[in-house]
Each structure stands twice: as C-alpha cells, then as structure tokens.
Amino acid sequence: MINASLKELSAALAQRKISAVELATLFLNRIERMNPTLNAFITTDRDKTLAQARCADEMRKVGADDAAAASSLHGIPLAHKDIFCTQGWRTTCGSKMLANFISPYDAHVVERFAAAGMVTLGKLNMDEFAMGSSNETSFFGAVKNPWDVSRVPGGSSGGSAAAIAARLAPAATGTDTGGSIRQPAALCGLTGLKPTYGVVSRYGMIAFASSLDQAGPMAKSAEDCALLLTAMAGFDTRDSTSLERPAEDYSRDLNQPLTGLKIGLPKEFFGAGMDNDVRAVVEAALDEYRKLGATTVAVSLPNSELSVPAYYVIAPAEASSNLSRFDGVRYGYRAPDYGDLADMYSKTRAQGFGAEVKRRILIGTYVLSHGYYDAYYLQAQKIRRLIAADFTEAFKQCDVIMGPTSPSVAFAFGAKNADPVQMYLSDIYTISTNLAGLPGMSLPCGFGNNNMPVGLQIIGRWFDETKMLNAAHQYQQVTDWHSRMPEGLA
Amino acid sequence: MSLNQEGVGRIARLARIELSAAESAATQDQLNDILGFIARLQAVDTTGIEPMAHAVDVVQRLRPDFITETDRRADFQAIAPEVEGGLYLVPKVIE
Amino acid sequence: MSATKWEVVIGLETHTQLKTQSKIFSGSSVAFGAPPNAQANAVDIALPGMLPVLNREAVVCAIKLGLAVGGKIAPRSIFARKNYFYPDLPKGYQISQFETPVVSGGGLSIKVSEGTHRAGAGNTAIEKFINLTRAHLEEDAGKSLHEDFHGKTGIDLNRAGIPLLEIVSEPDMRSSNEAVAYAKALHALVQWIGICDGNMQEGSFRCDANVSVRPLGQKEFGTRREIKNLNSFRFMQQAIDFEVQWQINEIEEGRAIQQATVLFNSDTGETRAMRSKEDAHDYRYFPDPDLLPLEITPAWIAKVKASLPELPGAMKARFESDYGLSAYDAATLSASREMADYFEETLTAAGRENAKLCANWVMGEVAGRLNKDGMEMTAGHTVPLAPTLLAGIIRRITDNTLSNKMAREVFDALWVGEGKDADAVIAARGLTQVTDSGAIESVIDQVLAANAKSVEEFRAGKDKAFNALVGQVMKATKGKADPQQVNDLLRKKLEA
Known part of the structure; x- marks a missing residue:
C-alpha cells in the first residue's frame, strides 16, 4: 500500500479494500516510527487526521455519487509543506517567528485538497521561510535524506521530499521560488512540478518572493502529480496574480506517444558546472527519450548564467518587504525583554529569524535602499526580461527543454553552510524558470555517486504542464526509477 | 560596491534586526561575498530593456466594492502577543 | 520690516478618503465608529499569506478626480510598496503609487483676497490657478492611541486599508490664505464629484503642508518643513502662519532650517518637530509584486466621464x-x-x-x-x-x-x-401690493394736500422733497403700493 500510486489508492478506497481511516493510520504509524530519524514533519495531529479520514469514509458511505466522494483523490492522505496556512493547525514556515502560530484560515491549496476529500497527515518541515536549498535553515532542525541520512534532502521543500521518499505520505504539497520543489524532488528521487506562475493561488501561502513563488505537487510519479495539480490549480479571486483560465484536466494527455516531440537541450545546462555522475545519468535519460520517438535539438539560453545573481537581488528584495509584517505586534514571536518600540522590533526580529533569513532580509534591504535601487534591483529586473526572452527564443525550436535539475546529487550536511554563494549555486538550473514564470518539473532518472538519486528537469512553455506531464509519464512507463525506494525504510 | 561596518549597521537598523558586534563583523563578510557575486549584473548592457516586475504579462483584476468580511477580531487576537480592550499593545509610541 | 522681505512657499498634500463601501485592498467595511479592530480583517492586519485585491470603485474615484482637475489619467499605473516600520502599519509597508501615479498634472482655480506679505498689495480678491503634481491611490494606516495602557500604546487597525487618494499640489501657494483657499476649493471639488464625504472631523480630508520661506526674488526654494495632519482650515491657517514666522525668525537669527516633519498643537497654536527621528527616511519603494499594473482604458474613462456631474x-x-x-x-x-x-x-x-x-x-x-x-x-x-x-x-x-x-x-x-x-x-x-392706479392716485391726492410744504420745496427744485412724498404715499398704503407706480404717478401729478 505504501508504494501504491494515487490511482491505485483511489481504486482500493472505492472498492472498500481499505478505508480512509486505515490508510491514514498506516501512514501515521510510519511517521511515528520514522520521523524521529528523518525530521520530515514539524507537526502531526493524529486526532485531527483521523477525524478527517472518518469524515471521508462517512461521505463515501452516504453516497458514491456525492461530488467529493466521486473525486479520485477522496480519502487519500497527503501532507502540506508548513508554508501553507492550515486552519486550526500550527503553521510555522520553519521559523521560530511562527513556532506557535495557529492559523485562523486555510490556504487556497489546502481548501482545494480538502474539497477533493483528501486527508491531512500533518505539516512538513522546510527551510525557514523557504529560504534554503538543503533544509538546514529550519528552526525545527534539518530534514534527513532517506537515501542517506548523512545527506541533505534539498530544499526548501525538503520535508515534503523526504516524507514521500520514505513513504511517510503518498503525496505532498511544495512551493518553488527558485527550485524548492524540483531540487528536493531530484535529491530524494521523486517527481515534483512547479506550475506556470499564476496557475495555483498563493492565497494563504506564506510569501517568500511574491513574483516567483508558486505552489505545486510532489509525489512519486508524473501520473500522481497530474491528479494533484488538477485538484490544486484554479482561479482564486483572493490572489491578484491568480490567472482566470478555464479548469484543466492535467491527466488528459498522459498517454500521448512522444513521437515527434522536440526536446531542446540548452548548452548552458550541460557545461562545466555539472558533476560527471549527474551528466551520465541525464544523458542516458535523453537516450531513452530518443528511443521513445523524441528528437533532441541544441538550443541556447545565453543569459542563464545571470539567473542566480539576478535571483539573489529580486528574491531577497521582495522577501525583505514580505517579512516586515513579522514584527511581534499582532501575532507570532515577540522578544521577552525589550525597551522601547524600536528595541522590541529589532530584538523580536533578531531572535525570531534565523541566520539565512536575516542575511536575505539585509541583502534585500540593501538592494532596495536609496542609491542602490537602479544599480541592483532595476538592473536585475531588466536581466529578468532578458532571461525570459531567451526561453521564448528557445521554444521556437522545441516543445520542451530538458537538462539536469541539480548540478550534483545530495550533498552532506554542512558541506555548503559556510559559503552562502556556493549554496545559492545549487539552484543554478532551476532559478531561470521562476524568473520567467515558466513551468518546470523534476523526475527521477537514475542514480549517481554513492547511489544517490538524480533528477531530470523538464521545462515547458507557459501553461504547457500537460505536455511536460505527458513527457514524464511516458518515460516513467519505460523506466522504474520513480518506483525505487530507499532501503531499510520498509 | 561593498559594505563597511557603518553600512551594515545602517541596513540592519532599516530592517529592524539587532546585530551584536560579533554578528556584525561576520555579517559584513557574508554580505560582501553576496554583493560580490551579484555585482556581475552591472557588466550587462541593458539599454532599452524594460524591467520585468511580474512573471506574467497581465493587468490588475478589480474587485467589486462589496463588504465581504465579518468581524473576526476574537479569532485574530487569540494569537496576538498583547491585547487590551480590542487594541494591540506596543511600547509607547513617541511622535 | 521683515514682512516684505520674505516670500512664503507652500505646497499641500491632501489625503482624501474615497467614498467606497469596502477597503481598497480587502472586503472590510470602512464605516466610521466601529469598535477597535472589529473592521480589521486578515488582509488588513497582514496575517501571513494574505494578499491585496484592488477595489474597482477606488479607481473610479481617481478617474473622476483626474477628469475634474484636467489631469492626465495614466493608461497603466503601478502600485508600489513604501517600506517602513510603524505599529499602525501592519505589513511594514504601505501600498501606494510612486513612479507611475494614476493621475498627473491638472489643477484648480482659487479665489483669494491678497494678504499683507506682498508690498503694495491691496485687499482685492484675485483668481489664481494652482497646479497639481499628481494624485495617487494608496491605503490608509491604522491609528495609534496614546492614552495610557499601563504606559503602552494601543493600536486600532480599522483605518488600515481605507482607500485614499493623495492629491499633491505644486508649491504654488504664497500665503496661508492661498493655502486655505486651495484646500477649500479642493474640499468642495471632491464632494462635488462625489468621491469624498468631506468630513474633516472623521479624518476624511486631511492635509500636510510643505512650508518654506525664501528672500523675495530668490529663485531657489528654501528648506521646507512638513506640517502633518491638518484636519481643519482654521488649524491650517494658524499652523502655517506660526510656522512661517518661526522659520523667518530662525533664519533672521542666523540658524538654518533643517528639513523636518512637524506637528501642529492646536492648544498652543505652535508647531514642533516630531521626536521620532525616523533616521534617514529610506522607504525602499519598489513595485508591489502582489499587484499587477492597473490598466485604465479610454473607454472606461469615457464611461466615468459620462457619469460625472x-x-x-x-x-x-x-x-x-x-x-x-x-x-x-x-x-x-x-x-x-x-x-x-x-x-x-x-x-x-x-x-x-x-x-x-x-x-x-x-x-x-x-x-x-x-x-x-x-x-x-x-x-x-x-x-x-x-x-x-x-x-x-x-x-x-x-x-x-x-x-x-x-x-x-x-x-x-x-x-x-x-x-x-x-x-x-x-x-x-394681506400683503398684496396695491397696483390699482386709481387707488394709488387717490392716496397721492390726499398726501399732496396734507404736505403742501414738501410740494413747494419740490417745485423749488429740491429733489429730496420728492423722496419724502414717495415715503408718505408708501406709508399711507402701508407699503403695499408698487413703489415704481407711486414714483411715476407722483411725478406726473407734480409736473402737471
């Protein structure tokens, strides 16, 4: 059951082979057993979870034609990244600042999954305020990579990735500002998708960098991700950047053949920065695609090397402002001892935020400050346009772009801690899609050094999630990387 | 462009983040590493390029002027650090 | 005397509360007088994950003002964040407009009786055109209550998010009279076009005055000080007059004016610099990533124009x-x-x-x-x-x-x-005027008979005597006779 696909779980529930309560209990028990080692969950609440599961079972009993019970996700458990506000649950965003914050409302994404009848298993660990690529910045301690607990799971959705990899949850939500879904998915051997900016509402999702943040699904397979994305996407009047588009069934093209698919390979993604083990695995995956009938074409994204520095201007700038609301006045942490108002603010924020968050707030404050705005912020926004234009150009020659998700497999704890810039470079292949607002996904495509998973990244045209999912699913029909699980965790 | 101690202090004050003397020195080095890294943006010729503030090129949607919210003060203030008589309390503000 | 030596320069920034039902970025009520924080919802108090959505009616109000002052309405304007920490500002930034305001330019005429600051100026009413720099949409902040809560300040966020149009004038005014005349004209205009209720006691129309002085004839402006939150025309006049005199005294005593934000104390009639030092205002404006560009099409402007009085x-x-x-x-x-x-x-x-x-x-x-x-x-x-x-x-x-x-x-x-x-x-x-000429003539005959002396005087060329006779006729008719008719008939009879 723990390795089952969402479709299989759905069928088992529909055929009464298992109840939602039994399924939730199965995963809760695994969490209880393994979370002390992995630290993937910040909060679980057995009573709340089982109450939801009982409710799902009752709904199924009273009528199969009930809209919710008819949902293919009804009764299936999932876990939320702790960046999504969840009414009545602690929502911490991985920070001391919100360590005791009980949300008075649900995020749009949480509402959508609840409406689909899914059962919440708990809240997943993450880098503090989603700022990190290794999950080491969480106030609640680092998440361990289930494939090797001495290594990072990636970040910032590291708890989501570790939970699914260890089969503590069949599916999870994540958010991706610069690679935070795709990179941990790659490092933990999962499938994860960041939709086109505006496809999923940001309402109730705690903001890191508003113009880049986008929520998406994380699961074992592309098929699972398509089901989850169909449930979570959709227009929301409460988010001005949510796009008014007709509802889509993201599973609709999964089974299309890949004959004639043109895959663009940006030469900048296959340069010197990539480790050799990753390169070999990615090249093998591309061979598989050629066997499936796809062709590859060399493309260029000439400004992609500027994406990391541009991102580290834009994201901290937005974050510095987004995180100003955490001031100890209306909710969240307030320093226990302080003098005047200014002292209360600076002590609260000094104590409530961790080192990386403070670093980014300071950088963001600096690049927006008087005399530096044009040179840094405005220049970065202009370069952002150049980066987006590169993609428009490249997509004239191909349907999807492929390359590595991360330049290396999961690294050891502490390996990049001392050098923020080295840490930032681990998102070198993922950041440009956020800047451009494009959809991107990562799927497992083999194992590199030390038998650690490697991810293949697929980038699509704006709103071309179905095509990406189709490409991923067809690959997963002929490979089994996505169904491998770490040993010793059964 | 690099930050000296005074600059670090100014930015930290603007951001309302207290830094001890030791933190301040370490922060200065880290910030300057990052600033050095992003400095490469300066070399790019962006003449005539329109800054891109949003990931998608759409315009603001407008909300009809209706009152949709009800009083949830009790819920919101249940999670507040310090309230009295419905007000949030802070150290005395001197204008 | 110094009175003719200095020229006063004033520009006004007016915060006009727009007449909407709900807040500019949330669906909370804007009604005045609710219990503290009862109208502060999740968006207004900036709970995590909450996002702004723009109120259409606030934009309509801005378009109306733009049309009324003959300004340019931007086809695309941008909302920006003005970042600063203050307990009445829940997000730590105010959503406002910075580089691209919704309205720019335009102006309005004022009528003002010239003051005494210009040598030789009489006391006649003159008309003057005051240019506007811009008008931009923004949200209001909450209110800090400084009454004693065990030595603390209480924060009420009901006002937070109330829609404002900040209307900024050029520094075109040269006296407190002109400033008040402009404020009154603007106050009348925003009510005229129905975008503001004009209630100054409730804070619906508040002005900040930027005041400086310079030697008459000097081109460059002097250093200005900004008097905050003037919510009555009388206070505005008092505050500016005090401030002007204070600045002149400072300069004449050899002290330079420091740029500052000042408050007016209506009890003492004095202005004083705010104590909070606000070290180096650095608002770090940048486009709000949560709000997309505001598009105003010519068709929309035309529709609003048709609705204007x-x-x-x-x-x-x-x-x-x-x-x-x-x-x-x-x-x-x-x-x-x-x-x-x-x-x-x-x-x-x-x-x-x-x-x-x-x-x-x-x-x-x-x-x-x-x-x-x-x-x-x-x-x-x-x-x-x-x-x-x-x-x-x-x-x-x-x-x-x-x-x-x-x-x-x-x-x-x-x-x-x-x-x-x-x-x-x-x-x-019984107030009907007597217009029957026969009736009037008979009264005239009686009056002439009884006032022979006046008749003589009139015939001797004394016009005053005629008026006396008219008066007598009117008196006799208890004022009901048509005065014009009385005049005509009397003259006819006397000159006959």
Whole structure:
C-alpha cells in the first residue's frame, strides 16, 4: 500500500479494500516510527487526521455519487509543506517567528485538497521561510535524506521530499521560488512540478518572493502529480496574480506517444558546472527519450548564467518587504525583554529569524535602499526580461527543454553552510524558470555517486504542464526509477 | 560596491534586526561575498530593456466594492502577543 | 520690516478618503465608529499569506478626480510598496503609487483676497490657478492611541486599508490664505464629484503642508518643513502662519532650517518637530509584486466621464453665458454643488428670465439667513426654504404682487415654516401690493394736500422733497403700493 500510486489508492478506497481511516493510520504509524530519524514533519495531529479520514469514509458511505466522494483523490492522505496556512493547525514556515502560530484560515491549496476529500497527515518541515536549498535553515532542525541520512534532502521543500521518499505520505504539497520543489524532488528521487506562475493561488501561502513563488505537487510519479495539480490549480479571486483560465484536466494527455516531440537541450545546462555522475545519468535519460520517438535539438539560453545573481537581488528584495509584517505586534514571536518600540522590533526580529533569513532580509534591504535601487534591483529586473526572452527564443525550436535539475546529487550536511554563494549555486538550473514564470518539473532518472538519486528537469512553455506531464509519464512507463525506494525504510 | 561596518549597521537598523558586534563583523563578510557575486549584473548592457516586475504579462483584476468580511477580531487576537480592550499593545509610541 | 522681505512657499498634500463601501485592498467595511479592530480583517492586519485585491470603485474615484482637475489619467499605473516600520502599519509597508501615479498634472482655480506679505498689495480678491503634481491611490494606516495602557500604546487597525487618494499640489501657494483657499476649493471639488464625504472631523480630508520661506526674488526654494495632519482650515491657517514666522525668525537669527516633519498643537497654536527621528527616511519603494499594473482604458474613462456631474468651471461659464450673470455671481453660485443646485432649482421654478433676481436672492437672503442661523449650504445640510418656495416669492415680485420689503417678510415667514407657500403667506397677512392706479392716485391726492410744504420745496427744485412724498404715499398704503407706480404717478401729478 505504501508504494501504491494515487490511482491505485483511489481504486482500493472505492472498492472498500481499505478505508480512509486505515490508510491514514498506516501512514501515521510510519511517521511515528520514522520521523524521529528523518525530521520530515514539524507537526502531526493524529486526532485531527483521523477525524478527517472518518469524515471521508462517512461521505463515501452516504453516497458514491456525492461530488467529493466521486473525486479520485477522496480519502487519500497527503501532507502540506508548513508554508501553507492550515486552519486550526500550527503553521510555522520553519521559523521560530511562527513556532506557535495557529492559523485562523486555510490556504487556497489546502481548501482545494480538502474539497477533493483528501486527508491531512500533518505539516512538513522546510527551510525557514523557504529560504534554503538543503533544509538546514529550519528552526525545527534539518530534514534527513532517506537515501542517506548523512545527506541533505534539498530544499526548501525538503520535508515534503523526504516524507514521500520514505513513504511517510503518498503525496505532498511544495512551493518553488527558485527550485524548492524540483531540487528536493531530484535529491530524494521523486517527481515534483512547479506550475506556470499564476496557475495555483498563493492565497494563504506564506510569501517568500511574491513574483516567483508558486505552489505545486510532489509525489512519486508524473501520473500522481497530474491528479494533484488538477485538484490544486484554479482561479482564486483572493490572489491578484491568480490567472482566470478555464479548469484543466492535467491527466488528459498522459498517454500521448512522444513521437515527434522536440526536446531542446540548452548548452548552458550541460557545461562545466555539472558533476560527471549527474551528466551520465541525464544523458542516458535523453537516450531513452530518443528511443521513445523524441528528437533532441541544441538550443541556447545565453543569459542563464545571470539567473542566480539576478535571483539573489529580486528574491531577497521582495522577501525583505514580505517579512516586515513579522514584527511581534499582532501575532507570532515577540522578544521577552525589550525597551522601547524600536528595541522590541529589532530584538523580536533578531531572535525570531534565523541566520539565512536575516542575511536575505539585509541583502534585500540593501538592494532596495536609496542609491542602490537602479544599480541592483532595476538592473536585475531588466536581466529578468532578458532571461525570459531567451526561453521564448528557445521554444521556437522545441516543445520542451530538458537538462539536469541539480548540478550534483545530495550533498552532506554542512558541506555548503559556510559559503552562502556556493549554496545559492545549487539552484543554478532551476532559478531561470521562476524568473520567467515558466513551468518546470523534476523526475527521477537514475542514480549517481554513492547511489544517490538524480533528477531530470523538464521545462515547458507557459501553461504547457500537460505536455511536460505527458513527457514524464511516458518515460516513467519505460523506466522504474520513480518506483525505487530507499532501503531499510520498509 | 561593498559594505563597511557603518553600512551594515545602517541596513540592519532599516530592517529592524539587532546585530551584536560579533554578528556584525561576520555579517559584513557574508554580505560582501553576496554583493560580490551579484555585482556581475552591472557588466550587462541593458539599454532599452524594460524591467520585468511580474512573471506574467497581465493587468490588475478589480474587485467589486462589496463588504465581504465579518468581524473576526476574537479569532485574530487569540494569537496576538498583547491585547487590551480590542487594541494591540506596543511600547509607547513617541511622535 | 521683515514682512516684505520674505516670500512664503507652500505646497499641500491632501489625503482624501474615497467614498467606497469596502477597503481598497480587502472586503472590510470602512464605516466610521466601529469598535477597535472589529473592521480589521486578515488582509488588513497582514496575517501571513494574505494578499491585496484592488477595489474597482477606488479607481473610479481617481478617474473622476483626474477628469475634474484636467489631469492626465495614466493608461497603466503601478502600485508600489513604501517600506517602513510603524505599529499602525501592519505589513511594514504601505501600498501606494510612486513612479507611475494614476493621475498627473491638472489643477484648480482659487479665489483669494491678497494678504499683507506682498508690498503694495491691496485687499482685492484675485483668481489664481494652482497646479497639481499628481494624485495617487494608496491605503490608509491604522491609528495609534496614546492614552495610557499601563504606559503602552494601543493600536486600532480599522483605518488600515481605507482607500485614499493623495492629491499633491505644486508649491504654488504664497500665503496661508492661498493655502486655505486651495484646500477649500479642493474640499468642495471632491464632494462635488462625489468621491469624498468631506468630513474633516472623521479624518476624511486631511492635509500636510510643505512650508518654506525664501528672500523675495530668490529663485531657489528654501528648506521646507512638513506640517502633518491638518484636519481643519482654521488649524491650517494658524499652523502655517506660526510656522512661517518661526522659520523667518530662525533664519533672521542666523540658524538654518533643517528639513523636518512637524506637528501642529492646536492648544498652543505652535508647531514642533516630531521626536521620532525616523533616521534617514529610506522607504525602499519598489513595485508591489502582489499587484499587477492597473490598466485604465479610454473607454472606461469615457464611461466615468459620462457619469460625472457638470464641473464647477463649466457651470460657472454656463451661468455667465446662459443666464447673463456676472463672473463674480457665477463663481459664487458655483462654489459648491449644493449652492449651484439650489440656484438652478430656484431658477427652473421661477423662470430663467429672472436669473439675476434668483441669483441675488440665493446669494443675499438665503446665504445671509443660513449664515445667521449658523448653517451651511453643504452636503448633508437641508436649507429650510425649498427652492420652489423661493421661486414662488420671486414670481410674486416680478408680477408686482410683492414689493421687496414684502417679499422679505414672506421669506422670513416661509423660512420658519409659516404657511405652505408664498401665496398662502400673502393671503394670510394681506400683503398684496396695491397696483390699482386709481387707488394709488387717490392716496397721492390726499398726501399732496396734507404736505403742501414738501410740494413747494419740490417745485423749488429740491429733489429730496420728492423722496419724502414717495415715503408718505408708501406709508399711507402701508407699503403695499408698487413703489415704481407711486414714483411715476407722483411725478406726473407734480409736473402737471
């Protein structure tokens, strides 16, 4: 059951082979057993979870034609990244600042999954305020990579990735500002998708960098991700950047053949920065695609090397402002001892935020400050346009772009801690899609050094999630990387 | 462009983040590493390029002027650090 | 003396609360007087994950102002974040507009009696055009209550997110009189076009005054100080006058003016710099990533334009050309929408050939009586005398039923609610003017007989004697005779 696909779980529930309560209990028990080692969950609440599961079972009993019970996700458990506000649950965003914050409302994404009848298993660990690529910045301690607990799971959705990899949850939500879904998915051997900016509402999702943040699904397979994305996407009047588009069934093209698919390979993604083990695995995956009938074409994204520095201007700038609301006045942490108002603010924020968050707030404050705005912020926004234009150009020659998700497999704890810039470079292949607002996904495509998973990244045209999912699913029909699980965790 | 101690202090004050003397020195080095890294943006010729503030090129949607919210003060203030008589309390503000 | 040596330079920033039901970025009510924080919802108090969505009506209000002042309405304007920490600012930034405001340029005319600061200036009313720099949409902040809560400050966020249009003038004003005249004209205009209720006690219309002085003839502006939150015209005048004198004294005593934000204390009549040092204002404006560009199409502007009432300038011109009113009368009658509406309703009922008479009555009796009763012709105030009733009086003047004196008596009676209309009062009081020439002639004969001395004096060339005789005739008819008729008949008889 723990390795089952969402479709299989759905069928088992529909055929009464298992109840939602039994399924939730199965995963809760695994969490209880393994979370002390992995630290993937910040909060679980057995009573709340089982109450939801009982409710799902009752709904199924009273009528199969009930809209919710008819949902293919009804009764299936999932876990939320702790960046999504969840009414009545602690929502911490991985920070001391919100360590005791009980949300008075649900995020749009949480509402959508609840409406689909899914059962919440708990809240997943993450880098503090989603700022990190290794999950080491969480106030609640680092998440361990289930494939090797001495290594990072990636970040910032590291708890989501570790939970699914260890089969503590069949599916999870994540958010991706610069690679935070795709990179941990790659490092933990999962499938994860960041939709086109505006496809999923940001309402109730705690903001890191508003113009880049986008929520998406994380699961074992592309098929699972398509089901989850169909449930979570959709227009929301409460988010001005949510796009008014007709509802889509993201599973609709999964089974299309890949004959004639043109895959663009940006030469900048296959340069010197990539480790050799990753390169070999990615090249093998591309061979598989050629066997499936796809062709590859060399493309260029000439400004992609500027994406990391541009991102580290834009994201901290937005974050510095987004995180100003955490001031100890209306909710969240307030320093226990302080003098005047200014002292209360600076002590609260000094104590409530961790080192990386403070670093980014300071950088963001600096690049927006008087005399530096044009040179840094405005220049970065202009370069952002150049980066987006590169993609428009490249997509004239191909349907999807492929390359590595991360330049290396999961690294050891502490390996990049001392050098923020080295840490930032681990998102070198993922950041440009956020800047451009494009959809991107990562799927497992083999194992590199030390038998650690490697991810293949697929980038699509704006709103071309179905095509990406189709490409991923067809690959997963002929490979089994996505169904491998770490040993010793059964 | 690099930050000296005074600059670090100014930015930290603007951001309302207290830094001890030791933190301040370490922060200065880290910030300057990052600033050095992003400095490469300066070399790019962006003449005539329109800054891109949003990931998608759409315009603001407008909300009809209706009152949709009800009083949830009790819920919101249940999670507040310090309230009295419905007000949030802070150290005395001197204008 | 220093009074002629210094020139005062003033620019005003006016925060106009827009007349909407809900807040600019959330669905909370904007009603005044709710219990603290009862109208502060999750967006307003900046709970995590909450996002702004722009209120259409606030944009409509901005378009209306842009049209009314002849400004340029931006086809695309941008919302920006103004970052600073203050407990009444929940997000740690205010959503405002910075580089691309919704309205730029335009202006409005003011009428002002020249003050004393310019040598040789008389005390005549002059018209002056005040240019606007811009008007931008933004959200209001909450309120800090400094009453004692165990030595702490209480924060009420009901105001947070209330829609404001900040209207910024050029530094075109040269005296506190001009500043007040501009503020009053703007206050009337925003009510005229229905975008603000104008309630200054409730904070719906608040001004910040940027004040500086410079030696007369100097091109460069002096260093300015900004007086915050002036919520009455009287305080504005007092505050600016005090500030100007303070600045002049400082400079004359050899001290340079430091740029500062100052508060006006209405108890002492003094201004003082704010104590919070706000070390180096660095607001770090940048485009709000949560809000997309605001697009205003020509079609939308045209639609809003069609919904606008006639504007004061156009109305003034029409009063002059259509009704033959003087520029002064036309300007006075179009000073407020209520005044103009009252005048036009009177005119419609009385006949437009009586425009001048209607104008005189509205500006004279009606305005005078309102003033005497401590009332104003502004929104929310009902004039006790309906325009149709006033028109009834005017019609009885023009058909010679009433003399002016009688008309005033009828006016006074109707004002206090006596009688249902002019004719009823005339009937009840027997006020009909005598216009029967036979009856008047017989009275004249009696008067001439009884005042032989005056008749002699008149014939000796003393014109004054004629007036005395008219007076006697009017007295004998108890004022009911038509004075014009009395004049004509009397002259005829005397010159016969």
